[in-house]
Amino acid sequence: MVIRIKYSKTEEGRFLSHLDLMRTMERAFRRAGLPLAFSEGFNPHPKVSFASALAVGVTSEGEYLDVELQEEISIEEIKERLGEALPSGLVVLGIKEVRERKKSLTALINIARYNIRVPLEDSVKDEEIFEAIEQLRQASEIYVTRSGKRGTRQVDIKQGIFRIEGKIADSNLELRADLQTGSEGNVKPAEVLAALDRQGRIFSGKQPRIHRVGLFIIERGEVMTPMEC
Amino acid sequence: MESIEHILENEILPKVTKPLRYVGNEHNSIKKNWEEVKLRFLFAFPDLYEVGMSHLGLRILYHLVNEKSEYLMERVFAPWTDLEAILRQENIPLFSLESWRPLTDFDCIGFTLQYEMSYTNILNMLELGKIPLKTGGRDETYPLIIAGGPCAGNPEPLAEFIDVFVIGEGEEVILEMLDVIARHHEVFGKNREKNKLLETLASLEGLYVPSFHQTTHKDKRIVKRVVKDLDESYFPLKPIVPYMEIVHDRIMLELFRGCTRGCRFCQAGMIYRPVRERSGDVLREQARQLVKNTGYNEISLTSLSTSDYSGIAELTKSLLDVYEKQKIGLSLPSLRVDSFSVDLAQQVQRVRKTGLTFAPEAGTQRLRDVINKNVTEENLLEVAEAAFCAGWTHIKLYFMIGLPTETMEDIEGIAELAYKVLRRGIEINREKKRGKQPRITVSVSSFVPKAHTPFQWEAQDPMELLMEKQQYLKKRLKDKRISYNYHEAKLSFLEAVFARGGRELSDVLLAAWKEGCEFDSWTEHFRFDKWLKAFAKAGVDPMKIANKPGDIDTVLPWEHIDYGVSKRYLWEEREKAYGMKTTSDCRYEKCWDCGVCSGLDVKLSIKNEKGGRECGNQN
Ligand code: SF4
Numbered sequence: 001m002v003i004r005i006k007y008s009k010t011e012e013g014r015f016l017s018h019l020d021l022m023r024t025m026e027r028a029f030r031r032a033g034l035p036l037a038f039s040e041g042f043n044p045h046p047k048v049s050f051a052s053a054l055a056v057g058v059t060s061e062g063e064y065l066d067v068e069l070q071e072e073i074s075i076e077e078i079k080e081r082l083g084e085a086l087p088s089g090l091v092v093l094g095i096k097e098v099r100e101r102k103k104s105l106t107a108l109i110n111i112a113r114y115n116i117r118v119p120l121e122d123s124v125k126d127e128e129i130f131e132a133i134e135q136l137r138q139a140s141e142i143y144v145t146r147s148g149k150r151g152t153r154q155v156d157i158k159q160g161i162f163r164i165e166g167k168i169a170d171s172n173l174e175l176r177a178d179l180q181t182g183s184e185g186n187v188k189p190a191e192v193l194a195a196l197d198r199q200g201r202i203f204s205g206k207q208p209r210i211h212r213v214g215l216f217i218i219e220r221g222e223v224m225t226p227m228e229c
Numbered sequence: 230m231e232s233i234e235h236i237l238e239n240e241i242l243p244k245v246t247k248p249l250r251y252v253g254n255e256h257n258s259i260k261k262n263w264e265e266v267k268l269r270f271l272f273a274f275p276d277l278y279e280v281g282m283s284h285l286g287l288r289i290l291y292h293l294v295n296e297k298s299e300y301l302m303e304r305v306f307a308p309w310t311d312l313e314a315i316l317r318q319e320n321i322p323l324f325s326l327e328s329w330r331p332l333t334d335f336d337c338i339g340f341t342l343q344y345e346m347s348y349t350n351i352l353n354m355l356e357l358g359k360i361p362l363k364t365g366g367r368d369e370t371y372p373l374i375i376a377g378g379p380c381a382g383n384p385e386p387l388a389e390f391i392d393v394f395v396i397g398e399g400e401e402v403i404l405e406m407l408d409v410i411a412r413h414h415e416v417f418g419k420n421r422e423k424n425k426l427l428e429t430l431a432s433l434e435g436l437y438v439p440s441f442h443q444t445t446h447k448d449k450r451i452v453k454r455v456v457k458d459l460d461e462s463y464f465p466l467k468p469i470v471p472y473m474e475i476v477h478d479r480i481m482l483e484l485f486r487g488c489t490r491g492c493r494f495c496q497a498g499m500i501y502r503p504v505r506e507r508s509g510d511v512l513r514e515q516a517r518q519l520v521k522n523t524g525y526n527e528i529s530l531t532s533l534s535t536s537d538y539s540g541i542a543e544l545t546k547s548l549l550d551v552y553e554k555q556k557i558g559l560s561l562p563s564l565r566v567d568s569f570s571v572d573l574a575q576q577v578q579r580v581r582k583t584g585l586t587f588a589p590e591a592g593t594q595r596l597r598d599v600i601n602k603n604v605t606e607e608n609l610l611e612v613a614e615a616a617f618c619a620g621w622t623h624i625k626l627y628f629m630i631g632l633p634t635e636t637m638e639d640i641e642g643i644a645e646l647a648y649k650v651l652r653r654g655i656e657i658n659r660e661k662k663r664g665k666q667p668r669i670t671v672s673v674s675s676f677v678p679k680a681h682t683p684f685q686w687e688a689q690d691p692m693e694l695l696m697e698k699q700q701y702l703k704k705r706l707k708d709k710r711i712s713y714n715y716h717e718a719k720l721s722f723l724e725a726v727f728a729r730g731g732r733e734l735s736d737v738l739l740a741a742w743k744e745g746c747e748f749d750s751w752t753e754h755f756r757f758d759k760w761l762k763a764f765a766k767a768g769v770d771p772m773k774i775a776n777k778p779g780d781i782d783t784v785l786p787w788e789h790i791d792y793g794v795s796k797r798y799l800w801e802e803r804e805k806a807y808g809m810k811t812t813s814d815c816r817y818e819k820c821w822d823c824g825v826c827s828g829l830d831v832k833l834s835i836k837n838e839k840g841g842r843e844c845g846n847q848n
Binding site: 011012013015016017019020023024026027028029030031033035038044046056057085087088089206207209 | 238239240242243244248249252254255256470472473474520521522523524525526555556
């Protein structure tokens, strides 16, 4: 059977990399006595697929994972056993059976929603901050530098910023942003922050707190979660 | 004011490489309430998290102590230089993984001494913990600093920094030691009468308090502690499962302790005597629980020489029967040079993805007899043939250079042996019509004379000679199918100095650390020039320590430390080495009366033969 799991990455688990997460999940399933299905071949891999990698340091309350099990087990039981087996950094929020899977999770999702809190430079004026946000909204293109295997390249992220709103609270800027994710393209919160910062004039340089609220699917104007489709 | 914890988590850790090294909270880690325990012990590993967490001793002691409701044990590792720089800049003391408390909050801190080149990290960690380095500078308000592990075999270079050394197997003595400390606190109050406490500790078997021993050789001997029966001894069945990848990221099933093959350069083979096996049924049950409690997909059958376990074939078969279906693999980290070992490896490794490793150690039969490595050229070629036939294409060979009596002929022998193995591989591949070329890796380390071995009196080759031998091999092994690597001779030289030197090295260590030496075993941090400066400053000639031979009358700095193997036996073995006479394994033939069994009231214990067997043909 194939199951879809919604889980959160808590404060304690925020420093796990994607590889750490995969290892931790595989071990948790084994501890829970939930037999994973494996790929064929010389070097079998468990059949597990994640919706979207989460950057190190980012917390989340809406991560998803599809897993194929060798046996039919009731959802209630899976929930209970996996919940006990997971370390404190990862918490199961919901599980459902996926009967018909047309697309992979990564191909399904297209929006990641974030709450971001960034410490502000002391001298910066509120107007300047709002102006920076407004400019980001109005811009026709926003280029950021990405480094990959074949060196660095310039990428326009403007079309991947679906929504951005900000308010100021005790010398922090609190942002809500819907950014593109999934197999069509990915915009990272850090890239948006870099674009907003105006060469370091706005943010203090202290670490931002980034929290992913969830991953969503927008299809013909309708927003759904991976649990709803 | 933000709390230190808050600053660390939100400002500092996001900036460093691999923050998971410092946050704890792993599955099966234990966080106790500080108010509910009598003593707080900090296990300190003077290297990175991924190195330290791979260490079986840490797993054993951590869970053993934490299973006692009245004590707690937390962990700390050496911070990598990026975090260290921030801690210093922000004036934040080094902290434990579990409760993020500074070192000074603990009652005792126990360092493990796995290799000499981690010593500067010990000083660095103490200082980052705001603890005075020398025992004399620490009054009773500071934690008691303890150290143990194989390098405690020669504790003297650290004698001025460590309050108490543990000699032998830690799990035998740690609870006894904690009971004594807890009782002392009850009677005298916390942080009182440190000297009285040290006196009581010194009276326990296996504990060495260096400040009470000024002229070491005349003093009372400190005899090692030893586990008598591995089936009865403690083994953690719910070990910590790290989030991040560590060096040995798998279940470690400990098959046996000790090794009596008797290689004359090998310290482990002398200080962990006698061989004590764990029985097959106990191991199978431990494996079952470990799989259930960790979720690991690999079980490593560990010991000093795994194919020597008396029930190895049966054990691997029975484990494979259960775990293969669950996609849990087995690994055999240390294999003997014989075709039986290849059969074993073939059984457990369905996919020949990693190479097979063998250690002939020396290039000629003459020198192999000197070091008592009972392996012949035929053995090695047979094994290579078996391995190539079974489908391996990569064979790794370990050698040591600078061994006593070695000549250039022996060095040439290494090259010849490598080429013979290679040719055998080419022939077999041709016969089997495989297109693939065989690959041979030749890894060469340098001999380091170690305390408590038959070669403890031997001089190390001068560095220049070691380098010459390394270069000779480099020229001889120029073949694209052979990769050749060797250890930095300067590092081996320093290892020899610290393995053989005495208390005068405390000042050298201090000076080197002040020069900025740390993580010396990491090539990118090793600074030999700084070490040389440190020797000069302390007025110690390192060559006199590493490169000068001793004889039976030489007073060795570790004369008072007793691992049960008698000095007489070690010297006899040394004499036999020079006479090219070998000594058989006491497991299979006769007991050579090395002194351990009678002296420590312990027995060789072989568990998997009918009725079991206790002591060779001892009479
Ligand atoms: S006393 Fe004899 S049986 Fe025991 S370890 Fe030594 S040589 Fe082996």
